Amino acid sequence: MNFTAILAIYRFEMARTFRTIAQSIISPVLSTALYFIVFGTAIGSRIEQVEGVSYGAFIVPGLIMLTVLTQSISNASFGIYFPKFIGTVYELLSAPASFLEITAGYVLAAATKALMIGLIILATAFFFVDITIAHPGWMLAFLVLTCLSFSLFGFIIGIWAQNFEQLQLIPLLAVTPLVFLGGAFYSISMLPPAWQSISLFNPVVYLVSGFRWSFFDTADVALGWSVLAIVGFTLACVLTIGWIFRTGWRLRA
């Protein structure tokens, strides 16, 4: 195992994060704080409790998930797309490093950054709403697994993308709607029965539900399904990346 290579990629990517600190961290924290102000404080004060939790507190897990998902995808997709775009990918392909090591370097860096942002947002939430975490261990586990799995997904998007437009395509057209319709700002039990059934096809529902359970001990779907969904998604991403590196799809001529 070439741990030195993993560390080299990780450090290089994290250096980029700290070099662009405003864009990397301050910007998502600021936009999330605005969500708290608008949905939590301004509108939320006029909404009654949801499943026994004040609306301001209820949206905290969803908001964290929204940011963590989009950040994980954008960090990892940009991380591998940029070397492809500027041509430095030749160095990765000619290095004595396996697909697992290269992926680990990029994905761990992207997940670290997303996790940092998620935790900063959680800390920010304490300034706006009164919140307690029922299962802190599960909360951290869900957060870390979500960062890792969606960083893996972002890595695949970065390899697939052939231009900057494609890089933004899936996050904008698929991920953001899925998160918004995945119960980030509401409980799916508030939907009509037909829409509740349709929502169960949205994988983000399971993530948000599991994550919200770790905060408030209430969930839209059973915890086991949430764990299965995120572990299954992670495995599917790992297998896809393994295939990409074995075949050289969109990487090697």
Place this chain on the structure above:
Amino acid sequence: MQPILEIDALSKTYAGGFTALDSVSLDIAQGEILALLGPNGAGKTTLISTVCGITQPTSGHVSVGGFDTVRDYRKARELIGLVPQEINLEPFEKVINTVRFSRGLFGKRRDDAFLEKILRQLSLWDKKDNRIMTLSGGMKRRVLIAKALSHEPRVLFLDEPTAGVDVELRRDMWDVVRTLKEDGVTIILTTHYLEEAEAIADRVGVIDKGKILLVEETAALMKRMGQKEMRIELRNPIASVPESLSAYNLRLEGEGCRLVYSYDRQAARTGIGRLLRDMQDADLHVADVETKQSSLEDIFVGLVAKGEAA
């Protein structure tokens, strides 16, 4: 002694059907400098990319230092350094960080003293904290070389390293190449500057349409194929070569003012003395004489033309 690089029947056909490499076989000894010459699209870069693992071969085998580049890719790649043709660098990164990254990527522990030595050798030490986007084209090319050398490779591929580089920098690079050779590093370079190959390469390989046309020691090649020409300027123009000089196979140029005589410099008798005497007998008066050695470029153009005709 086992060659450090062995290429055996290597072929590459792209998805569109274009064959970039056609059963290329080549052995390169340790510490050797091989210049790979060929016109654009000949297969030089594909050959390098395939050996380095960037391009997947259709068939054939490559081993570096005895390690197969597919089965033992880690050990094989640890031995290889690559300076690509394009200036591919992360523009916002500092020079020292990008070189450190390359060393780490190839599995070597951080060694700032070694990197300082390389950067000083390439006159980059005072630029180590500069962002790459602020460097000139020549400096960026030096950074590419520093990155390729950062993990102490035993085989270095230089894909047109002096393209677009000024004369001074080109000479500096030649010095670096010579120093690396003294350290036992094997160097394979592709170039369009044939005088570069002539000056520093131990052997020259000519590739065209994915096939190796020739691999030979530079000096032997020059000796074998290097023709010398004598250009004789005449005081008075002539309409045609006189019958008495037909045995010399002379060429008449410059509107009848110049006779060109090709001869083998290594031959026991060049025939120059007899030609000049016969010219005097034919009443041709010599105004000036100039001799010219065939360059590697002439040989290369001749070989490629012959390959196209075949």
